Amino acid sequence: xxxxxxxxxxxxxxxxxxxxxxxxxxxxxxxxxxxxxxxxxxxxxxxxxxxxxxxxxxxxxxxxxxxxxxxxxxxxxxxxxxxxxxxxxxxxxxxxxxxxxxxxxxxxxxxxxxxxxxxxxxxxxxxxxxxxxxxxxxxxxxxxxxxxxxxxxxxxxxxxxxxxxxxxxxxxxxxxxxxxxxxxxxxxxxxxxxxxxxxxxxxxxxxxxxxxxxxxxxxxxxxxxxxxxxxxxxxxxxxxxxxxxxxxxxxxxxxxxxxxxxxxxxxxxxxxxxxxxxxxxxxxxxxxxxxxxxxxxxxxxxxxxxxxxxxxxxxxxxxxxxxxxxxxxxxxxxxxxxxxxxxxxxxxxxxxxxxxxxxxxxxxxxxxxxxxxxx
Numbered sequence: 001x002x003x004x005x006x007x008x009x010x011x012x013x014x015x016x017x018x019x020x021x022x023x024x025x026x027x028x029x030x031x032x033x034x035x036x037x038x039x040x041x042x043x044x045x046x047x048x049x050x051x052x053x054x055x056x057x058x059x060x061x062x063x064x065x066x067x068x069x070x071x072x073x074x075x076x077x078x079x080x081x082x083x084x085x086x087x088x089x090x091x092x093x094x095x096x097x098x099x100x101x102x103x104x105x106x107x108x109x110x111x112x113x114x115x116x117x118x119x120x121x122x123x124x125x126x127x128x129x130x131x132x133x134x135x136x137x138x139x140x141x142x143x144x145x146x147x148x149x150x151x152x153x154x155x156x157x158x159x160x161x162x163x164x165x166x167x168x169x170x171x172x173x174x175x176x177x178x179x180x181x182x183x184x185x186x187x188x189x190x191x192x193x194x195x196x197x198x199x200x201x202x203x204x205x206x207x208x209x210x211x212x213x214x215x216x217x218x219x220x221x222x223x224x225x226x227x228x229x230x231x232x233x234x235x236x237x238x239x240x241x242x243x244x245x246x247x248x249x250x251x252x253x254x255x256x257x258x259x260x261x262x263x264x265x266x267x268x269x270x271x272x273x274x275x276x277x278x279x280x281x282x283x284x285x286x287x288x289x290x291x292x293x294x295x296x297x298x299x300x301x302x303x304x305x306x307x308x309x310x311x312x313x314x315x316x317x318x319x320x321x322x323x324x325x326x327x328x329x330x331x332x333x334x335x336x337x338x339x340x341x342x343x344x345x346x347x348x349x350x351x352x353x354x355x356x357x358x359x360x361x362x363x364x365x366x367x368x369x370x371x372x373x374x375x
Contacts, residue, residue, distance in 0.1 A: 004056040010041040014062030015125035018046035041122040061086040069097025083150040085111040090227040091167035110138035120217040131159035175231035189214035205327035294346035297361040
């Protein structure tokens with residue numbers, strides 16, 4: 001049971017964690033060299049600023065990977081907590097830093113909540129940030145059972161799902177699912193610097209989805225990529241090989257040679273097919289397989305309360321919405337809302353929303369086509 005905690009570092013993750021713990025009745029103390037950030041976090045209800053008078057149950061080191069070892073040594077020497085963890089997005093470097101610091105390794109367990117936002121700082125924090133998300137814990141042979149159990153209690157209080165992994169396996173995995181996607185998003189976003197203003201107006205929701213994470217904090221992501229450089233480089237090397245194949249396939253399709261075009265078609269179909277198969281491996285909510293969904297597309301005006309009214313009408317129908325995206329129309333005061341719902345319910349939901357006065361893109365009946373078709 002965790003009754004008291006200290007959060008060292010009041011950025012997005014640290015403040016979100018503090019808010020989640022306070023909401024569950026934990027007394028949280030906020031420690032940060034940047035007192036302004038700590039005071040901002042406290043003003044949001046994340047706890048009280050300053051070191052506790054007594055030893056707390058858990059201290060969370062929400063600091064960059066290279067600072068975890070030194071921070072652990074410092075706060076252990078002060079007797080800050082009975083157990084310690086961190087939230088760095090790489091685990092091997094902090095683990096080495098802890099070993100090199102000479103700190104008591106039995107009271108430390110590495111941790112990484114698989115959650116975040118493209119914004120940083122305490123003002124971007126949210127108490128529900130970790131709900132339903134995986135939270136990796138990387139115990140070593142030196143980690144005590146009490147420390148592990150304390151960390152598991154913290155994860156449960158935040159509504160997250162614990163995943164116990166080796167630090168090296170974790171770093172290889174996040175290179176694939178988190179760090180490389182950020183690099184690729186940044187590379188794609190950088191290409192937009194070459195677009196004319198007229199061409200930029202053609203950007204739709206697909207591109208916005210692809211480049212959203214490129215807006216992450218520059219210094220933070222520099223630290224992350226430096227700490228996991230080798231693993232990310234390995235994934236980018238493999239991606240580069242696929243890109244070379246894609247380029248060769250497209251060059252072949254651009255020729256007049258029938259044989260070359262046929263080969264290009266085969267190569268491109270293989271790449272696209274593997275992409276679909278890989279995407280399907282991403283689990284849905286609560287770790288279950290993602291359901292087969294169909295988009296119901298609704299045009300709404302750009303007035304306050306319109307989106308809330310649409311979602312309220314959808315909720316009255318008793319249909320579970322798996323995801324929502326909004327594509328704003330350039331130069332117009334309207335937007336296209338895409339409600340992702342289970343395939344069997346999509347057509348009837350579209351009919352009901354149309355009857356309620358919403359402008360819904362027409363859909364074919366499920367017995368005439370497997371998916372909706374906009375007209």
